[in-house]
Amino acid sequence: MVAPHNLIPEHKLLSESEAKNTAKKYGIPLDKFPKILDADPQAKKLNAKPGQLIAITREDPTGKYTYYRYVVMA
Amino acid sequence: MAKSSDDSFKVATGEAVGVIAAQSIGEPGTQMVLRSFHTAGISSVVTTTGLPRILEIVDARKRPKFPVMEVKPIKSIEKNYEKVRGIWRKIEEVKMSSLIRDFKEDLKTGTLLLNLDKEKMSLYEVTAGTVASKLSKNESLTVSVEESDVIKVKFKGKTTAQTRTTFVNTINANILGVKGIIKANINQNEDGTFVIKTSGSNLEEVMEIDGVDKWNIYSNDMFEVLKFYGIEAARNLIANELQEVIKEEGFSISFRHISLVADAMTYTGTIRSIGRHGVAGDKESVFARAAYEETIKHFTNASVFGEEDKLKGVSENILIGKQIGLGTGMIKLAIKKEDLARIKKKEAKE
Known part of the structure; x- marks a missing residue:
């Protein structure tokens, strides 16, 4: 059995302009980002609506980085 | 040469990370044995380990054969045995x-x-x-x-x-106690804190018990974690479980490969299995799907519904004998019109 981990990383809801800049940075449209359902417990906590982008601060053996998920309808 | 450990995880544009991950996991996989039972240390919590557990994860089975949980008490009582025992009494069914x-x-x-x-x-x-x-x-x-x-x-x-x-x-x-928790044990860590390890998993009800660190329970049931903690937690669970099982078997595979599998499985916001009902079956390209499994089914469906193949992936391009869009194949050479005209003029002179 694994040593206790905190499974849930920090989720942050991005504003529309932040989302636009992120999409521009990676050169892909918003709907090509990995998805998160609007019914997801973390998305619900942030009250995220479909079409918004959520930034997730991940920390794993490959380092600390931000991952993005695009909110879609369940 | 990599400067820091973080730099060592950087990858060049166009690197075929998926193929490398597949080979890095596949090679040790061939050496793993099918032995599955294992008791972890002195605690009597039984879980599936080894190759059967890996299959359980990548096939995205709805319930693990031996669900287990690790319940942490909240910070203020984590060293108080009596209080932890109180929680334990509420957990074991x-x-x-x-x-x-x-x-x-x-x-x-x-x-x-x-x-x-x-x-x-x-x-x-x-x-x-x-x-x-x-x-x-x-x-x-x-x-x-x-x-x-x-x-x-x-x-x-x-x-x-x-x-x-x-x-x-x-x-x-x-x-x-909580329905489905067959057995629970209190274990003490080296720093004096107590954790409760259980056989059987029921996140929903354990989360509601007073004194339990609600958002810090570890369960090896990924669909339960997905439902109550969300997709990111499920992704971390998949990656951690794979890493731990592989480590226990005595192999070491870099986390970058394992996390890629976890990311692919959770890309759509729900958990997909690796294989024809999941990641491989959801591919856009007809050729890529047909090259994997159920060839005739995919070709007949594609012809009936008039599917189009944009030939962007790897396997469809190998199939038709075109250069794949990876590595150097990703780069296209373009030349400006005026430059072309100049070169042609130069060539004409010679």
Whole structure:
């Protein structure tokens, strides 16, 4: 059995302009980002609506980085 | 040469990370044995390990064969054994059947007499009254305490079979703890904090217990984690579980490969299995799907529905003999019109 981990990383809801800049940075449209359902417990906590982008601060053996998920309808 | 450990995880544009990950996991995979049972250390929590556990994860089975949880108490009481024991008592499931010495049932009159075991009762710190009130939550039953250690249950079913079924259910009824938690142990870590390890998983109910660090429970049931903690937690769980199983088998695979698998499985916001019902079956390209499994099915469907293949992936390009869009194949050479004109002029002169 694994040593206790905190499974849930920090989720942050991005504003529309932040989302636009992120999409521009990676050169892909918003709907090509990995998805998160609007019914997801973390998305619900942030009250995220479909079409918004959520930034997730991940920390794993490959380092600390931000991952993005695009909110879609369940 | 990499400057720091973070730099060593950087990758050049166009690197075929998926193929490298597949080979890095596949090669040690061939050497793993099919032995599955394993007791982790001194604690008697049994889980699946080795290749069977890896298959369980990548196939995205709905329930692991041996679900386990690791429950942490909140910070203020994590070193207080008595308080942790209080939580433990609320977690481990005690069924009616483990509190009784024997029972008598009369199916004609519809009565069930439960003879309680006094030793067990004092062990779990319950009285006949609390047991009776728990049983009477089922409204179709009439429950009364006859003596300090005898409980009478009355039920009148339409048929004898119905009465019998109800009595069996009554004997198997949950009296204490959380449904589905077969066993729970309290373990002490080196820093003096206590954790509760359980066989059986039920995040929903354990999260509601007072004194439990609600958002910090570890469960190896990924669909439960997905439902109550969300997709990111499920992704971390998949990656961690794979990494741990591989480590236990005595292999070391870089986390970058394992996390890629976890990311692919959780890309759509739900958990998809690796294979034709999941990641491979959802591919956009007809050729890529046909190259994997069920070739004829994919080609007939594609021709009936007039599917189009944009030839952007790897396997479809290998299939038709075109250069793949990876590595140097990703780069396209373009030349400006005026430059071309100049070169042509130069060539004409010579």
